[in-house]
Amino acid sequence: MNENALFAPVTDIKGVGTKTAANLGSLGIYSIYDLLFYFPFRYDELQTLPLDQIMDGQKVLLKGIVATEPFLTRFGYKKSRLSFKLRIDHDIVMVNFFNQPWLKNKVEIGKEVAVYGKYNVARQSLSAFKFVAEKENDSGMAPIYPVNKHVKQKKLVGLINFAIDNYLDQVKDIIPAKVREKYRLLTDQEIISKMHHPKNGNEAQLAKRSAIFREFFIFQMQLALLTSQSNEHNTGEAKKYDLKAIAKLTASLPFELSADQKQAVNEIYADLFQKRQMRRLLQGDVGSGKTVVAVYAIFAAITAGYQAALMVPTEILATQHFNKIDQLLRPLGVRVALLTGNTKTLERREIYRELTDGTINVVIGTHALIQKNVIFKNLGLVIIDEQHRFGVGQRQALINKGECPDILAMTATPIPRTLALTVYGEMSVSEIRHLPAGRKPIISSWQTSSQMDSVYRLMREQLAAGFQIYAVTPLISESETLDLKNAEELHQKLSHDFPDQNVVLLHGQMPGPKKDEIMADFAAGEIDILVTTSVIEVGVDVANANMMVIYNADRFGLSQLHQLRGRIGRGQTQSYCVFVADPKTDSGKARMKIIASTNDGFKLAEEDLKMRGEGDLFGKAQSGLPEFRVGNVVNNYQTLVVAQKEAKALVQADPKLTAADHQTLKEILHYKDLEQNRV
Ligand code: ADP
Ligand code: MG
Secondary structure, three states: OOOHHHHOEHHHOOOOOHHHHHHHHOOOOOEHHHHHOOOOOEEEEOOOOOHHHOOOOOEEEEEEEEOOOOEEEEEOOOEEEEEEEEEEOOEEEEEEEEOOHHHHHHOOOOOEEEEEEEEEOOOOEEEEEEEOOHHHHHHOEEEEOOOOOOOOHHHHHHHHHHHHHHHHHHOOOOOOHHHHHHOOOOOHHHHHHHHHOOOOHHHHHHHHHHHHHHHHHHHHHHHHHHHHHHHHOOOOOOOOOOHHHHHHHHHHOOOOOOHHHHHHHHHHHHHHHOOOOOEEEEEEOOOOOHHHHHHHHHHHHHHOOOEEEEEOOOHHHHHHHHHHHHHHHHHHOOOEEEEOOOOOHHHHHHHHHHHHOOOOOEEEEOHHHHOOOOOOOOEEEEEEEOHHHOOHHHHHHHHOOOOOOEEEEEEOOOOOHHHHHHHHOOOEEEEEOOOOOOOOOOEEEEEOHHHHHHHHHHHHHHHHOOOEEEEEOOOOOOOHHHHHHHHHHHHHHHHHHOOOOOEEEEOOOOOHHHHHHHHHHHHOOOOOEEEEOHHHOOOOOOOOEEEEEEOOHHHOOHHHHHHHHOOOOOOOOOOEEEEEOOOOOHHHHHHHHHHHHOOOHHHHHHHHHHHHOOOOOOOHHHOOOOOOOOOOOOOOHHHHHHHHHHHHHHHHHOOOOOOHHHHHHHHHHHHHHHHHOOO
8 A cells, every 4th residue: 555645735636726725735734644634623413303303493404305496585785595495204394594595506396405404493494504415414413624714614524525535445553553452542544434424422522532642642752753862862062161251241231140040041051061962941931031041052052162043933033032132142253143934035045054154153033944955064052932833843853953952942831840741752941930130010900991091091191101002902813814904993093092103003914024124113112002913922022112902802812911911011110011801701701800910920821721621712822832633732631641651662662663563653753744844
């Protein structure tokens, strides 16, 4: 059998062109294999019942014969009702489809159909959602897939079913039989067919259990291989850094390091001085001063004769880090470069060349750093900021550019230590628990939208005193256009309400240079109110901005709110954060109360973890945890631990995966690496 047939791009399917392929790519689906493992997040249970047993308002599947011509009524723009009578044995049910006029062609007198919808007993009518095809009809459970505006549910169902019909028998197991039997897991083929088309809820549950294990197992295999590789090559050299030079850095800082920062630097320096490769995680709340600690690490590596790389998840953050680090290190003779997706071709080529010949000492950038052309002369230190935003494969790609470089990961969202070890592999942990001295705690409050008068009063006060303000709207929908519209509306409103102030909009879809320009203007104090989506989420540092108003705050996760708030409170003056929200649910209200009452990121992270169990869909990127398709790190923690144990055992027994029954696993891992490194 040829595994590669499964890895074939979706364009190999008849009728899938480059446009559909690009759309599927937006869901992370590139190949047939991806289609097979793109699982539903829920099912519509298609229950069939005799008419007299259906309760009012119940959702049911009705099968019958079309008894009348369909009748289409339109009510103005976009609204319509399509009606026909359905004969079920000796009864007649009126079926109404709302706003799906195109279905008219599907309805023919005498045809047998299955329709799913909500039943009205008094009217003996069905408010129909959809026609149900045979495959779903059989199982009684219609899979519902996560989709976006580019890919329609129906289209995806068709493609997935096609993949199942034509390729399922080629799928081989990746989990060794011994492990599978030990935990009574399904085979990969069973997982696929039962996840997509379970016979009942119970079967779906069982399939999901195996699917979660499988997903975690792949992840833990990646981690275990990474760890074992670096242990193997762990002949890394001790970095003999120059303490005299470092004293100059200390002398040039406008402040003294806090006790926590000093300790973190000492821990890192001890690691650098060891032959063993450093693998350290630096946890510290937003604004706690991780960047300076990173600068100490970078500078030490450079004085020892190495290059360093700092990878961050967004362009704005990369630029900001670059400016700050360049300012600190350039006077000490260090060449700092910035490399992002927006770096111009000529400049990029120059950077490539100077990285290879060693002229550049430290490069700061986004995913652009892991591109093939980036070749270092002597990469000795890799720093990854907000590391949960990168896949294991991406981190590894950067690490592989050096010979056993030291690794420092940084995160602003502290997670419990044991959890950190389970999701990031073996790492030492340094923590910055206290903010630098002299900071005034931010005054936070929760206001409803009917209390905007007092919010505006505070805004006017701060503006009059010469301070600047962030106004933030959340990512409300999956649709980027709609989010942009929200931000644009807020921009208009604030421009109108504050006619004497310079109100500027910054959003994620702007080209990079434009964003940089706006951020530079804001940093220079030329913008009074900056209206933004969550593009300013991490790392942005403008000390004169002392107020933030977050609209629809209940739409954000707690950790994300906290991160956003961390943009202010950086100067000597009092800062204010106002959360504007009208939450409808108790948990929404509870979250607003918590965020307004504490500045402790560790505490909020804990609360966030608890609430994530209740399906907090927003701000996932800020949770500090990697995201999985089926599994959830918090809810399925035990499975994660078991998967880790088994993956470690496997790698220990067969570190190169040479055994015959590890070949499929090896192939899949290689495939995953390639996929994660798509830029
Ligand atoms: P983080 O990356 O942890 O969110 P930063 O490194 O951006 O935080 O630091 C936030 C701000 O605090 C920066 O403006 C930085 O210059 C300043 N800062 C860092 N350490 C100290 C310190 N020990 N004393 C005073 N200010 C500090
Ligand atoms: Mg930072």
